[in-house]
Amino acid sequence: MSDCIFCKIANHEVKARIAFENDRVIAFHDLFPAAPVHLLIIPKAHFSTLNEVPAEQAGLLGELMTTAVQLAKELNLAEDGYRLVMNCNANGGQSVYHIHLHLLGGRKLTWPPG
Numbered sequence: 001m002s003d004c005i006f007c008k009i010a011n012h013e014v015k016a017r018i019a020f021e022n023d024r025v026i027a028f029h030d031l032f033p034a035a036p037v038h039l040l041i042i043p044k045a046h047f048s049t050l051n052e053v054p055a056e057q058a059g060l061l062g063e064l065m066t067t068a069v070q071l072a073k074e075l076n077l078a079e080d081g082y083r084l085v086m087n088c089n090a091n092g093g094q095s096v097y098h099i100h101l102h103l104l105g106g107r108k109l110t111w112p113p114g
């Protein structure tokens, strides 16, 4: 997707503070952090929303989560805790239409979200 900001980050066309990368996924710091630690973990392949991800890509979704857990451990969030969130479409609060898993931590997070 040529006009997708997260595709551009995945392609290194747009700068981001990258925390992890392999052939399939890339993790980078959110530009407007909502917590002391706020990373976004995305697939390099473009899927606009979770609704577009076919069941055969379950492994890729799993890799987003295991990557987030690994980063949470490396950033010493694991013991105190953290939150993983993926928003979908307008009611879910999605604003960037390339799926991304939020990793939030470093403070006590409230529940339920607004």
Ligand code: 5GP
Residues within 6 Å of the ligand: 005, 016, 017, 028, 029, 030, 031, 032, 033, 040, 086, 087, 093, 094, 095, 096, 097
């Ligand atoms: P959503 O609301 O779609 O779940 O989350 C999108 C997230 O992307 C927001 O937390 C927002 O701050 C972040 N974001 C939007 N544009 C950029 C950008 O250009 N670079 C980075 N690093 N984060 C961005």
Ligand code: ZN
Residues within 6 Å of the ligand: 001, 004, 005, 006, 007, 008, 045, 046, 047, 097, 098
């Ligand atoms: Zn994209």
